[in-house]
Amino acid sequence: MKKLCSLLAIIAVTAGACKDFLDVKPSDFLSSSNYYTTPAELETALTGVYNILSHSALYRGGVVYLNGFEGDEAYINRSTLINYPFTFDYTATNPTIENFWFACYTGINRANTLLQNVDKNTALDQALRDKVRGQALFLRGYYLFLLAQNFGGVPIFVAPTASVESTDAKRATLKETYDQVLADMEKAEPLVEEVTIAKSSRVNKSAVRGLLARVCLNMAGQPLNDQSKYEAARKWAKMVIDDGSHSLNPSYADIFIKIARDEYDIRECIWEAEFWGNGMDAYSMAGNNARINGPASSNPNTGTCPAYINITGKFYNAFEAGDLRKPWSIPNFKYLATGPRGAKTYEAPPTPTNVYLVNTGKYRREYETLTPQNINSSPQNWPLLRFADVLLMYAEAVNAISGPTAEAVGAVNLVRRRAWSKGIKAVTITSGGAGYTSAPTVSFSAGSDAQATAVIAAGKVTGITFAPDAVVGALTGSYTSAPAITFSGGGGSGAAATAAIYTEADADVPAAATATKESFLQFIQQERLRELNTEGLRKHDLIRWGIFVPAMHEVANMIQQDVGAPSYLQRFLSVAERHNLWPIPAKEMTLNRQMVQNPGWE
Amino acid sequence: MITQKPSWCIPLRMGGVMLMLFLLTAPGQLWAQQQKTVTGTVREQPGGTPMPGVRVMVKGTARGANTNEQGKYTLSVQEGAVLEFSFIGYRKEERPVAGKTIVDVSLEKEDVTLSNVVVIGYGAVKKQDLTGSVSQVKMKELTKAPVASFTDALAGRVAGVQVSSNDGQPGGVPNIVIRGANSLTQSNAPLYVIDGFPVENPENAAINPEEIESMNILKDASATAIYGSRAANGVVVIETKRGKTGKPAITFNTSYGFQEVPKTMEMMSPYEFIKYQYERRPDITAEKYFTDGKTLESYRNTPAINWQNEVLRKGPMSISNIAIRGGSDVTRYAISGSLYDQKGVVINTDFKRYQARFTLDQDIGKKLKVGLTANYSRLKTFGQPVASNPGSSSISTYLWFRVWAYRPLSGDEVSLTDEIADPENITPSDIRMNPLITVQNDFTRDLSTVFSGNAYLSYSITDNLVLRLSGIANGEFRKSERYYNSKTPQGSPLNPNNLRGVNGSVGNSEINIWSSENTLTYNKTFNEHHSLTAVGGFSAQETRVATNGYAAQNLPNENLGISGMDEGVPYTGTATSEGNTLMSFFGRINYNYRSRYLLTATFRGDGSSKFAPERRWGYFPSAAIAWNMQEESFLQPLKAVSNAKLRLSYGITGNNRVGNFEWFDRLTQSIQGYSFNNGTPSSTINPANIANKDLRWERTAQLNLGYDLGLFRNRIEFTVDLYRKITNDLLLRADLPPSTGFGTAFKNIGRLKNEGIELSLNTVNISKGDFTWQSNFNISFNKNTILELTEGQQFLQNAVSFESQFSSPLYLSAIGQPAGMFFGYLFDGVYQYADFDSPAPGVYVLKKELPANGTGRTAIQPGDVKYKDINGDGLVNSLDMVVMGRGQPIHAGGFMNNFSYKGITLSAFLQWSYGNQIYNANRLTFEGNSNGRHEMNQFASYVNRWSPENQTNANYRTNGHGPIGYHSSRVLEDGSYLRLKTVSLSYSLPARYIRRLSMSNLTFSISAQNLLTWTKYSGMDPEVSARNSVLTPGFDFSAYPRARTLMFGLNANF
Structure with a gap:
């Protein structure tokens, strides 16, 4: 019995130690209770909030895939990609939609976690904490804005998710949702850095202001229709314009060449979603811009792109002669499968039927500087806010408030003049000459910018053809006054011609467009297509103008006229009112018992 | 007291020693009057070898003797006495003296698996006294299967035990599920108790099946609840072989043989291949194959390269075991070793195991016993896991994809067998490289070294009370090596996705477990008929896991193989460490009255570090009753019935198989953060989960009703068990509303039901003279039903x-x-001509009333795949x-x-x-x-596809696959x-x-x-x-x- 007693005693002592024995301390991760105390820790946590921008459901993939695919300017040419909403044959179970929803809320929760802890160590410099706070607030607002645009009023969270149990959340109204977006962004505005300090990857004051303008325009438009927000939109856009840090890049093409080269141009590109590297190291931070949505290329020297997006006839026809945005956005060439970087052949302008087979061309891998290029990713950033957009938003807001004022028209003209060719607009053969056996050499005075070959018929020069170019469409040069044209060689003589060049007046908004508020709005709507195509803005522009469904059906009509009934017709025909919003993802509907589905998706 | 040194040749002296012991322990016996001397020889059956050391007792007394070296004994007995002959491992025999002076006996070896004693948790009971549902695996039969691990041979052996292996990969680990899955997202593997130590994920391949003495599967809650915490998935109790008293017995067995694939897929012949390719892409195919006047007919008799035969082989296999076991009454030992060497049927895949084991049991005095076991195993698995695509996103890294897809002929002078790739058919999603060369060059090696040592001490405090203390230390070191040279899809420059050049990786992991199991057992029979066994115990266990590894790319010197990794550029590293602890108290009472009415009650309390302090402890009770009906008088007239037992049990068992720190609020750091200003990406830290302090034990309540029937002296044994298991508080990796910002969280939510019936029948059909025929049949039905998922789901x-x-x-x-x-989607055959309107010859427009197959209606042609439009809306989409x-x-x-x-x-x-x-x-x-891939060979079954000449419904026409991804x-x-x-x-x-x-x-x-x-x-x-x-x-x-x-x-x- 004695032995038994001592045994029991041993067990009792051991049991007493069990409390400690069962307390296993984690050795491989941190807990929020012991973090967020140093500047580096705050910065690391803030990086996580930014990280969502490069999420595959956002600008790494999903949105790159979606931009244009869901608007009237372009469509996806793949019949095999069935998991994307651009076919307009989707349901609430669509994984792309769910991932988008999830990514935005992940970003919101990360921001909330950081915001809850940012003041944990009050010994840290207040200014430093405010800078972190400002960016986190803005990004939280931005992710909520993306949700509001795509889903309408959604649940609003301003504190981190704390419990696995009470996860039901009610939808806020669209107004409440937008009010929260505004509140976050307005609170962020004084806190974030000035433009002069930051590069385009970090949120700066202009980014916040420009986005506030975009948010306000969305609030002023459909479906919220809060007209009072035009004034706020005007105010925020004006602040960006007046800041002095921004101006348009003189070359439209150069904006995107700089993006391809990973160069910043904060004057034009105010905020970008950042991608980096080629996946040949430990990082996988490369994206898909230009890898999915550029001109087709299978040449590894150029950089490969399977080219998932084709343009629509509506987009092709939106441009006037002299608008250099067209040759840049709609390539007149095809990349060769072999050969040096950028090797290409030029194509004749497509027939109306073939227009729908042309890829979009704004993002081009041939300009990338990082080598070797990954065939499955690219380092190209995604432009989130450009100064041209701010100018157009400004014009739109002013027009809504006080009609097509000079200020409003001026802003649009700024955008158009930058885009316009300064080259030869037209050539008149004043004399065909005689005796030409071969095409004479054509030369232009005042520089050698333009390049052309003569066309001869029956010994006479009958016209000239400018050399094709991948950036400006044709090498018509750049002049301040019309150059003289001379013909030499070719065995003949006497040919003469005069040239006319494009002027600012050609670029400027035509008088008819500025006649009324309505006509100017319509003009701006087209101008935004020309300027901001395939930058992921089109669908929501159409929605806020209340013309998404008619615009898509307009394309369907054009396809029927131009082509007939190709497989992609259905996606334009299918667009209905309910497509103004995506359905709330089925997973959210199932697991959140307070969630209510969007109209038409029940 | 007699003290003894351990000795390996004890049997020589044993007889005398035993007698002395006997005299010392059995004093005061009365010597009766009419004594006579009986002698005899004890022999082994079969064989007839004399057996030394056999205990010969006079029944009903404490007197007896041991046989000597020649197997002879001498005893003084009373007239009318009965002698009992016993020896460990042999069936006990009784012989009445009945006037004889010479009583010779043959002892038959006792089949352990048929033994009357069943090892259950923390003890053993007589089979007759079992109250729970316990299945004994017939190890003697099981070991006839030439396989690496007992798990490979277990399928179909025991009712209620489902063994599903993924495929035939050498070294692959089958999954064992007992009575249906309790868990949806977590492991359903049973708890293994090996030599008394519970282990959750043992390296089962490390145990040589030859070393297993007995394996019992505890299925119902009454049997498993003693392991309460982790027993919800059932318990497999394995006892390994130990030394037995007797002269050293050497067992040696070796076998050699080979493996082959019973069936390969029949592929298209060159003729059919080209015919199909021509239908797919006439232009390209003609350009390639119809040159120099050749036509399709020219390929009628072209020999095909059979790629399956190229990568398959007759894989030699050898298994060798050697063991020496023996011992004296006080010292018993076993030393054994084994070698298992399997070359897989796919070239360059194999599995090897070296294993050595030592056990020692020593009696120190009458009351104290100590013992130890040491086991060392080294496992080597080599070769690509064929069913996965390691190191690449390309489908072509799947071995059989490469093998089946590769062209059966080249069509020109190019020798496909020599060329490393089919360069015209390499795309980012299909790295069509030579199946043979790539397999030959694959380097995938997993090494695992398991060392385990355990020791016990058992002390009889009184005759009825035994204390047993034991401890185990188990170390497992795993190393995985991957090396992709330029002739593998993952390392080839021909792979457009491969930016890492020749690359490789190593990973190490170390799993250390120590555990201590301590029991106090009380055993007593009161008033002759009331038998009571009570066990109480305490156990503690700690598991630590640490891993590390790195990967390197652009290795410059390919010929150095994996050892050239240091010369490359490292690109990713891993290092983790974690652990958990478990502490338990448990007890069991077995009571029976005349072995007729049996009662078992168990209780266990477990504390796990995997849960927050408030939720740490879980308590798991169970109770069972059984009734041995054959003991009742009303059954006595039924002479045929030798055993009839009704069993009923109910109990609750638990499960804690979640990550070690799931209840914590965790932040995860990652280098994949965000690049600011074109800089190297900054690291990020993000919340990884939502803390759940409420996380607690999963509980499974199980009701079992069983009936055992033995007829004709158990020549026919029939067992039926009915069970119903309901798992509550399911530890579910539950989906969260995505608006929480988290995809999943571990929650105790959801309910699951498994109910089933298990039947087994053992019969001795014929036992006549030298001929016997025995059968064993078992069948089990399990129905698994999900009762509840996470909120609203x-x-x-x-x-x-x-x-x-x-x-x-x-x-x-x-x-x-x-x-x-x-x-x-439901396949509905193929669209036939009758499904179309034909406004013009050769133009077919799908009839309006018929649904499209998910692609645009206008594109659908006769011969295309057809799916059922379930909801009748004229479209085949996700609603169908x-x-x-x-x-x-x-x-x-x-x-x-x-x-x-x-x-x-x-x-x-x-x-x-x-x-x-x-x-x-x-x-x-x-x-x-x-997927419409070019020049890809097809199964021969696709020859029978729709065409205007062959309007079948079996397969759609060439290119008629409809929407991809359905x-x-x-x-x-x-x-x-x-x-x-x-x-x-x-x-x-x-x-x-x-x-x-x-x-x-x-x-x-x-x-x-x-x-x-x-x-x-x-x-x-x-x-x-x-x-x-x-x-x-x-x-x-x-x-x-x-x-x-x-x-x-x-x-x-x-």
Whole structure:
């Protein structure tokens, strides 16, 4: 019995130690209770909030895939990609939609976690904490804005998710949702850095202001229709314009060449979603811009792109002669499968039927500087806010408030003049000459910018053809006054011609467009297509103008006229009112018992 | 007191010592009057070898003697006495003296698995006194299967135990599920108790099946609840062989044989291949194959390269075991070693195991016993895991994809067998490299070294009270090495996705477990008829896991192999460490009255570090009653009934198989943060989960009703068990509303039910003279039903990964249904001419009233695939997906027959699975080329496809695959099978021939595994589940073909 007693005693002592024995301390991760105390820790946590921008459901993939695919300017040419909403044959179970929803809320929760802890160590410099706070607030607002645009009023969270149990959340109204977006962004505005300090990857004051303008325009438009927000939109856009840090890049093409080269141009590109590297190291931070949505290329020297997006006839026809945005956005060439970087052949302008087979061309891998290029990713950033957009938003807001004022028209003209060719607009053969056996050499005075070959018929020069170019469409040069044209060689003589060049007046908004508020709005709507195509803005522009469904059906009509009934017709025909919003993802509907589905998706 | 030194040759002196012991321990006996001397010899049966050290007792007294070296004994007995002869491991015999002076006896070896004592948790009970549902595995039969691990041979052996292996990959680990899956997202593996130590995930392949003395499977809560905390999935109790008193017995067995693939897929001939290619792409095909005046007919008799034969081989296999076991009364020992060497049927894949073991048991005095066991195993698995695509996102890294897809002819002078790749057919999604060369160059090596040592001390405090203390230390070191040279898809410069050049990686992990199990056992019979056994105990266990590793790219010196990794550029590193602890108190009371009315009650309390302090402890009670009816007088007239027992049990068991720190609020750091200002990306830290301090033990309540019937002295033994298990507080990786910002969280939510019936029948059909025929039949039905999921959720959907276009969920697990049902479109044959209007010759417009197949109506042509439009809306879209079939069998079982005649034994074991389906995803690609890949060979079955001349419904026309990525019933097949799993024929030489070789046994044997299979399944093997989990069963894609094995063996005992 004695032995038994001592045994029991041993067990009792051991049991007493069990409390400690069962307390296993984690050795491989941190807990929020012991973090967020140093500047580096705050910065690391803030990086996580930014990280969502490069999420595959956002600008790494999903949105790159979606931009244009869901608007009237372009469509996806793949019949095999069935998991994307651009076919307009989707349901609430669509994984792309769910991932988008999830990514935005992940970003919101990360921001909330950081915001809850940012003041944990009050010994840290207040200014430093405010800078972190400002960016986190803005990004939280931005992710909520993306949700509001795509889903309408959604649940609003301003504190981190704390419990696995009470996860039901009610939808806020669209107004409440937008009010929260505004509140976050307005609170962020004084806190974030000035433009002069930051590069385009970090949120700066202009980014916040420009986005506030975009948010306000969305609030002023459909479906919220809060007209009072035009004034706020005007105010925020004006602040960006007046800041002095921004101006348009003189070359439209150069904006995107700089993006391809990973160069910043904060004057034009105010905020970008950042991608980096080629996946040949430990990082996988490369994206898909230009890898999915550029001109087709299978040449590894150029950089490969399977080219998932084709343009629509509506987009092709939106441009006037002299608008250099067209040759840049709609390539007149095809990349060769072999050969040096950028090797290409030029194509004749497509027939109306073939227009729908042309890829979009704004993002081009041939300009990338990082080598070797990954065939499955690219380092190209995604432009989130450009100064041209701010100018157009400004014009739109002013027009809504006080009609097509000079200020409003001026802003649009700024955008158009930058885009316009300064080259030869037209050539008149004043004399065909005689005796030409071969095409004479054509030369232009005042520089050698333009390049052309003569066309001869029956010994006479009958016209000239400018050399094709991948950036400006044709090498018509750049002049301040019309150059003289001379013909030499070719065995003949006497040919003469005069040239006319494009002027600012050609670029400027035509008088008819500025006649009324309505006509100017319509003009701006087209101008935004020309300027901001395939930058992921089109669908929501159409929605806020209340013309998404008619615009898509307009394309369907054009396809029927131009082509007939190709497989992609259905996606334009299918667009209905309910497509103004995506359905709330089925997973959210199932697991959140307070969630209510969007109209038409029940 | 007599003290003794351990000695290896104790038997020589044993007789005397035993007698002395006897005299010391049994004083004061009265010596009766009419004494006479009886002598005799005890011999072993069969063989007739004299047995020393056999205990000979006078029944009813404490008097007795031991046999000497010649097996002889001498005893003084009373007239009318009965002698009892016993020796460990042999069946006890009784002989009445009845006037004789010489009583010779033969002792028969006792088959351990048929023994009357069943090892259960923390003790053993007589089979007759069992109250729970415990199945004993017939190890003698099981070890006839020439396999690496006992788990490979367990399928069909025991009712209620489902063994599903993914495929036939050497070194692959089968999954054992007892009585249906309790958990949806977590492991359903049973708890293993090896030599008394519970282990959750043992390296089962490290245990040599030859070393297993007994294996019992505890199924109901009464049996398992003593391991309460982790026993919800059932318990497998394994006792390994230890030394036995007696002269050193040497066992040596070796077998050698080979494996081959019973079935390969029939592929298209060159003629059919080109015909198909021409239909797909006339221009390209003509350009390539119809040059120099050649036409399709020119290829009628072109020989094909059979790529399957190129990568398959007859894989040699050898198994050798040697053991020396023996000991004296006080010291017993066993030393053993084994070698298992298997070359897989796919070249460059193999599995090897070296294993050594030592056990020692020592009695110190009468009351104290100590012992130790040490085991060392080294496992080496080599070769690409055939059913996965390591190191690349390309489908071509799947071995069978490469093999089947590769062209059967080149069409020109190019020698396809010599060329490293089919360069014209390399795209980012299809790295078509030479199947043979790539397999030859694959370097995938996993090494695992397991060292385990345990020791015990058992002390009899009183005659009725025994204290047992024991401890174990188990260390497992795993190393995985991957090396991809330029001739592998992952390392080749031809792979456009490969930016890492020649690359490799190493990973190390170290798992250390120590555990201590301590019990106090009280055993007493009161008033003759009340028998009580009580066990109380305490245990503690700690597990630590640490891993590290790195990967390197652009290795400059390819010929250095994996050792050239240091010369490359490292690109990723891992390092983790974690651990958990468990502490438990437990107790059990077994009571019976005259072995007639039996009662068992158990209770266990477990504390786990995996839960927050407030939720740490879980308590698991169980109770069982049993009634041995044959003892009742009303059954006495039924002479045939030798055993009739009714059992009823109920209890609650638990499960804590979640991550070690799931309840914590965790932040995860990652280098994949965000690049600011074109800088190297900054690191990020993010919340990884939502803390859940409420996380607690999962609890399974199980009710079991069993009946055992033995007839004709148990020549017929029948057992039936009915059970119902309801799992509550399911530890579910539950989906969260995505608006929380988290995808999943571990929650105790959901309920699951498993109910079933298990029948087993053991019969001795014939036992006449030297001939016996024994059968064993078992069948089990389990029905699994999901009762509840996380809040509001009606179903779980799960996808399997193989082809990226087929990433939509294939499985549905819905409330009210079993887990893992196949979900997709119903295949409705092929559109025929009658389905179209033909406004002009050759123009076919699908009739308005007929649904399109998911692609645009205008594109649909006769011969295209057709799916059922379930909701009748004229469209085939995601609303038309339905449950197409089940992944779990309706019933499964085994049927074993054993014939023996003199020294010849023939045993045949059949195993089956019925009612489950298999999704043959290979056919998606190889029967219709659903992804439209160029110059890809197809299964010969696709020759029978729709064409104007062959208007079949079996397969759609060339290019008629419709929308890509639709899972449909077209490739869902009946997965039922009946398999002649193990056949073994052996011949033991008669004792008289081998005695002069000092042998006690010499047996030659031939054994075969997977000899014959009857199935309707069109794939290589119906025993397949390439993405095996409860939620994703029965999926076949590029599975390693299961081999048929034929082994020739020799077994010698000295």
